[in-house]
Amino acid sequence: MNIKEASEKTGVSSAAIRYYEKESLIPPIDRTAVGNRDIDDRIIRRITFVTQMRAAGMSIENLRRYIELFDAQEDNTKEQKALLQEQLGVMEEKHGDLQAAIDHLNYKLNHFYDHMESTEQELRELERQHADKVTQKPTEDGDGLTNY
Amino acid sequence: MNIKEASEKTGVSSAAIRYYEKESLIPPIDRTAVGNRDIDDRIIRRITFVTQMRAAGMSIENLRRYIELFDAQEDNTKEQKALLQEQLGVMEEKHGDLQAAIDHLNYKLNHFYDHMESTEQELRELERQHADKVTQKPTEDGDGLTNY
DNA sequence: TTAAACCTTCATGTGTACTTCAAGGCAAGG
DNA sequence: CCTTGCCTTGAAGTACACATGAAGGTTTAA
Structure with missing residues (x-):
């Protein structure tokens, strides 16, 4: 799905999704042939996770540290x-x-x-x-x- | 007590206390003869209340509206x-x-x-x-x- | 083929809630 | 008398988390 659908599905603005990707709160998103983001359910779940943690008061910085640790091998x-x-x-x-x-x-x-x-x-x-x-x-x- | 003691007692910075007073989140604070704030327990309780509500996610703006309503006669x-x-x-x-x-x-x-x-x-x-x-x-x- | 409706990146703007700075006053100790 | 340490106001600066705007690309529909 495109970023607008993802935005509607998660309640997170397109700009915020791009921001989250840039800040590595969500993994790098696949692009279509023309360079548009192609967002799957895994990304949706990650966005939802970010939303929950943000709502719970976790800062972007701490959330990024947290996710980095979990993603590291x-x-x-x-x-x-x-x-x-x-x-x-x-x-x-x-x-x-x-x-x-x-x-x-x-x-x-x-x-x-x-x-x-x-x-x-x-x-x-x-x-x-x-x-x-x-x-x-x-x-x-x-x-x-x-x-x- | 002076503003520094109040700050230590509440964990709220002196600057923030001044800010709260300016924004009417706490009542006008009495001054000493030379113009320094003289903070009593009533103010301390108000500061603590503000701190709690802020921690609970209430914005300064809403908190001010809330307090204004309660203070009004x-x-x-x-x-x-x-x-x-x-x-x-x-x-x-x-x-x-x-x-x-x-x-x-x-x-x-x-x-x-x-x-x-x-x-x-x-x-x-x-x-x-x-x-x-x-x-x-x-x-x-x-x-x-x-x-x- | 031209407009609408998406999308991209990069840069800059915005609101909130303070923090910090500048310039100065008062009181006590050495 | 002068430094230290507290205070004052007012203005300006800062950090966070995005939002918005500019300039341009693609696809679909009339």
Whole structure:
């Protein structure tokens, strides 16, 4: 498929796909007779992988290092492990921050709700939607942003 | 406390604190007689809140809108709700992506481990550390990055 | 055969979120 | 008195991750 189809399939812009190839986040892409990129499913999967890792907050630079290590044929087991471990740490931390912020907002939303008329059900739905994910509420609402 | 102490306490640079104040992410900070910022715990909490939301992926712009709404005295209940709802959506999505990426890396790490000598215990520890957080593994390891 | 709709490379522009620099003020220690 | 070390504002610079534009090539459809 051409780059536009790949773009539509992945949700990544054509320019970004070219950029990823140049930065070696995805392998060199085969070209057609006239020099156009011919993108197969392997490349699509790689693009999707990049998208996931980017969404998870991994920088282009780290992602490139990570991929280089995995693509290399030498025995760089140790470095691979170290890099995985490092990235897992970063992601767990982000995950924690994110969860804290979500909990915080949910708490605020619930508190907020307590002081409102109960005619509007949207908030209840929202609350129900997220209820299973809220594990703990902040011990105090200390950011000074609660007017209610 | 002065801005340097606040910086050390929050892990946010002095320049960033000034920037946050200018962008109204934190309230106007009191000044001493000679014009230096005198930062109290309320400001510290605000800075921490900003840090958390930033870490969770909220943009400066959205964060400012959010804070403006909460600081305003008018009855903007509806907008506050909408903004909270919007941000919760964004964060839940990010959370999902992040979890997917973490699961992916954990799966890779486990798979990886299966093919290694069991003399090195670090990976077991890492595995143990994160085991409770891994809820599901990717159905296939389709990014082409598994050499092992 | 001419326009539309793709594509290419290379260069430059853009938005975000700060960081760094320049120029200067205040307070304490030697 | 002068250096050190903190602070101030305002302007300009930087890094990242692309987006956009220029100049041109190919293929398809009218």
